[in-house]
Amino acid sequence: VLKVVTPINIARRHAGTIQIEFTTEVVDAKIFDAVKISITSYALLMILFAAVMYWVLRVIVVRPVAALNTGVKKVAAGDLEHRVEADQDDELGELALAFNQMAEELRKSERKLVETNKSLEAKVVERTTELLAEIQEHARVEKDLKRHQRMESLAGLAGGIAHNLNNLLQPIILLSAVGIEKLPKGSKLKEDLEVIREAGNRASELVNRLTEFSRENPVEMKRENLNEIVRESLQMIRASFPSSIEIKDDIDGFEAEITADATQLQTVILNLASNAADALTDMPGVLDVSVDRIDVTEIDREETPELRPGEYAKLRVSDNGKGMDEKTMRRIFDPFFTTKDVGKGTGLGDGLWHRHQTRRCHSGRERARARFDFRSLAACCEGAGGRQTNSNSYGKRITWPRSW
Amino acid sequence: VAKILVIDDDAMVRFSLKSVLEHAGHEVVEAENGVDGLSKITGQSFDVVVTDIIMPEKEGVGTIIEMKTRFPSLPVIAISGGGPDGYTGYLETARALGADGILEKPVTPEIRLDTVEACLP
Numbered sequence: 001v002l003k004v005v006t007p008i009n010i011a012r013r014h015a016g017t018i019q020i021e022f023t024t025e026v027v028d029a030k031i032f033d034a035v036k037i038s039i040t041s042y043a044l045l046m047i048l049f050a051a052v053m054y055w056v057l058r059v060i061v062v063r064p065v066a067a068l069n070t071g072v073k074k075v076a077a078g079d080l081e082h083r084v085e086a087d088q089d090d091e092l093g094e095l096a097l098a099f100n101q102m103a104e105e106l107r108k109s110e111r112k113l114v115e116t117n118k119s120l121e122a123k124v125v126e127r128t129t130e131l132l133a134e135i136q137e138h139a140r141v142e143k144d145l146k147r148h149q150r151m152e153s154l155a156g157l158a159g160g161i162a163h164n165l166n167n168l169l170q171p172i173i174l175l176s177a178v179g180i181e182k183l184p185k186g187s188k189l190k191e192d193l194e195v196i197r198e199a200g201n202r203a204s205e206l207v208n209r210l211t212e213f214s215r216e217n218p219v220e221m222k223r224e225n226l227n228e229i230v231r232e233s234l235q236m237i238r239a240s241f242p243s244s245i246e247i248k249d250d251i252d253g254f255e256a257e258i259t260a261d262a263t264q265l266q267t268v269i270l271n272l273a274s275n276a277a278d279a280l281t282d283m284p285g286v287l288d289v290s291v292d293r294i295d296v297t298e299i300d301r302e303e304t305p306e307l308r309p310g311e312y313a314k315l316r317v318s319d320n321g322k323g324m325d326e327k328t329m330r331r332i333f334d335p336f337f338t339t340k341d342v343g344k345g346t347g348l349g350d351g352l353w354h355r356h357q358t359r360r361c362h363s364g365r366e367r368a369r370a371r372f373d374f375r376s377l378a379a380c381c382e383g384a385g386g387r388q389t390n391s392n393s394y395g396k397r398i399t400w401p402r403s404w
Numbered sequence: 405v406a407k408i409l410v411i412d413d414d415a416m417v418r419f420s421l422k423s424v425l426e427h428a429g430h431e432v433v434e435a436e437n438g439v440d441g442l443s444k445i446t447g448q449s450f451d452v453v454v455t456d457i458i459m460p461e462k463e464g465v466g467t468i469i470e471m472k473t474r475f476p477s478l479p480v481i482a483i484s485g486g487g488p489d490g491y492t493g494y495l496e497t498a499r500a501l502g503a504d505g506i507l508e509k510p511v512t513p514e515i516r517l518d519t520v521e522a523c524l525p
Contacts (some may be wrong), residue, residue, distance in 0.1 A: 159486050163458070166485025166509035171420035177513040178420075178427045204510055211486055 064092040071099055080107035158210040165207045172200035199207060224265075226256035226313050227291055233269040241273075241287070245280050250290040256313030272317040279321030290316045406451035407431045408525050411441035411467065412483070413459040413524070421454065424513050425520070429487025440469060450478065452523045455496040457484040465498055472502035479523035485509035 002022040008015045067084045080103055086096035100207040176197035183190035230251050238247055269289075276287050292314045408430050412418045421433040433448065435441035437459045445453065453471060457464035468480050482498035486507070495506040505519045 109444060163486045167414045167417055169510040170414075170485075171416045173510045174420035174424045178423050181427065181513075200510070207510075 037177055060088070060090070061092065064088060068092075068096060069097055071103070075103050075106065080110055086196060091290060102374065112279050150164050162207050162210040165203070165210075169200055172196060173204065174199060191345065221259055221261055224258055224260050225371055226258050226260070226265075227251050227254075229260075229265050230269060230289060230315065233266050233273070236270060237273045237287070237289075241277055243278060244283075245285045247288055248286060248288045250288075250292075254293045254313070256291055256293070258313055269315070269317060276317065276319035276321065279319055285323075286320045288316070288318045290314075292316070405431060406431070406521075407449065408520065409433050409435060409441060409445060409450045409455075411435040411438065411453065411455040411459070411464070413437055413456060417456070422497040428521075430520075436461075438464065438467030438470075441467055445471065445475070445478075452479045452481065452520055454481045454483060454520065455480055457498060465494065465501060468498055468503050469501055480493045481505040481507060481523060482520055483507045483509055483511060485500050 002024055003019065004021075005017060005019045007017050027083040064085070071082055083100045083103060084096045086093055086100055088096070176193045179193040180190055180197065183193070230249075234247065234249055234251075241247060273287060273289075276285070279285070280287070281324045294312050296309050296312055408425055410418055410421045410425070410432055411434075412421070413436055418434045422434060425432045433444060433450070435444050437467075438455070439462045441453070441455060442462070455464045455467055459467075464482055464484070468482060471478060471480055480503050482495055482503040482505070484494045484498075484506075486494070495503075495508065499506050504523050507519055
C-alpha cells in the first residue's frame with residue numbers, strides 16, 4: 001500500500017493532515033501485465049530473429065558448404081565435369097571458385113593423361129608390330145642361314161663322296177676300255193665289258209653333278225632386261241623343240257629390268273622348258289612362257305614370306321602336261337632330286353638345282369637391290385609339269401629366286 | 405714307247421692307269437706317294453710323270469714343285485678326283501705351280517692318252 005501524508009497549512013497554520021493511501025494491487029497488476037507483454041514480445045522477437053538468422057545462415061553458409069561437400073565427393077568419385085555455384089561475393093564464393101578451378105585443372109590433367117596413355121598404347125602397338133616383323137624377318141634370315149649351312153655341309157659331303165667315287169670309277173672305266181680293245185669283235189666278254197664301261201660312264205656323269213654342286217659357280221649380278229633374256233632363250237627353245245609342241249609367249253607386255261646373272265637365268269629357263277618338253281613327248285603339247293608384273297602386298301607375304309612387299313617381275317614357264325604330284329612338288333628344291341632315269345636328259349632336279357645355285361648365290365643381296373624399281377624376280381613355276389590338270393595338287397605358287 | 409711314272413695312293417687307280425698305258429705301248433713304273441715317286445725318279449730316267457694330288461706321306465702339289473725344281477724339263481701331269489672335303493681347286497693349283505697337264509678323275513682312255521702323249525718328246 002502506498003501512503004502519502006502531507007500536512008495542510010492554512011495561513012501558515014497547521015490545519016490538518018491529509019493522508020492518502022493507495023493500494024498497489026491495481027498498479028502491480030498493471031505492471032505485471034506490462035512486463036508480461038514486454039517479455040512475450042521480446043521472446044517472439046528473438047524467435048523471429050533466430051529464424052531469420054537461421055535462414056540467412058542457411059542461404060549464405062550452409063548451402064554453399066553442402067554444395068562444396070557434394071562437389072568434393074563427386075570429384076573424388078571421378079566426376080571431373082562437376083562444378084559448384086560460385087556467385088557469392090564472399091569467402092565461400094572464393095572457395096567455390098577455387099574448387100571449380102581445381103576441378104578444371106584435374107579434368108585437364110586427366111584428359112592429358114588419357115591422351116598420353118592412348119598415345120603410349122598406340123606406340124606400344126606400333127612397336128610391338130615392328131618387333132613382330134623384326135622377329136619374323138630374323139626367323140626368315142635364320143632359316144635361310146641354316147638352309148645355307150645345310151647346303152654347305154651337303155656340298156662338302158658331296159665333294160668327299162665324289163672324290164672316293166672317282167677313284168673307284170677309274171679302274172671300271174679304264175680297264176673295261178682296255179679289255180674292249182683287246183678282245184676280238186663279237187666276243188661275249190667284249191659285250192659284257194661294254195656294258196660295264198657304259199655303267200661307269202653314267203656313274204661318272206652322276207659324280208660330275210655331285211662335284212658341280214660342291215663348286216661355287218661364279219655369279220655375275222648385273223642389271224638385265226628379263227624380256228631380252230627370255231627372248232634369247234625362246235629362240236634356242238624354238239630351234240630345239242619338236243614341232244608337236246606349240247610354243248606360246250607373252251613377254252612384251254611389261255619391260256622388266258632386274259638384277260640377275262643372265263647366264264644362270266637362261267639355264268633355268270632352258271631347263272624348265274626341257275622338262276616341259278619331256279613331259280609332252282607323247283602328246284601335242286603347249287609350252288607357255290610369259291613375263292608379267294606383280295605387286296606383292298603385306299597380305300601376300302603370308303603366302304610368300306620370302307618376298308618383301310613391292311613390285312616384282314614374274315616369269316612363268318608352264319606346259320599342259322600331267323603336272324606334278326605333291327611329293328614331287330615338295331622335293332623340287334632338293335639339289336639332286338630328279339624324276340628321270342640317269343642318261344635321259346636333263347632331270348627336273350638338274351633344272352631346279354640351277355635354281356638353287358642361283359638362289360644361293362643371290363641370297364643376301366636383297367637390301368642392296370632395294371633401290372631398284374623392280375628389285376626382284378619371282379619366277380612363278382606352275383610346273384615343270386603343267387597347269388591344267390591337278391591344279392589343286394600344286395596350287396601353292398613357287399616363287400624363285402627366293403631372296404631376289 | 406715312253407717310260408712313265410704313275411704316282412697314286414690307290415692301288416686300283418695305279419693298276420688301271422698302268423694297264424691302259426701299257427696297252428698303248430708304254431712302260432710304266434708305279435709309286436705309292438710323293439716320297440716314293442721322288443725316290444724312284446732319282447734313280448731312273450722318265451719321259452713323263454703322272455701324279456695324284458691327295459696322297460699320304462707327300463701329296464701331289466709338293467711333289468710337283470720338287471720335281472719341277474730338280475727336273476725342270478720333265479713333264480708332269482696332275483690327276484685328281486677332288487678333295488675329301490669337297491674342294492675341287494687342286495688341279496688348278498697344280499697347273500699354276502708347274503704341272504704341264506691336268507686330268508680330272510675318272511679319266512677316259514682317250515683323254516688320258518692324248519694328254520700324256522702330248523707331253524712326250
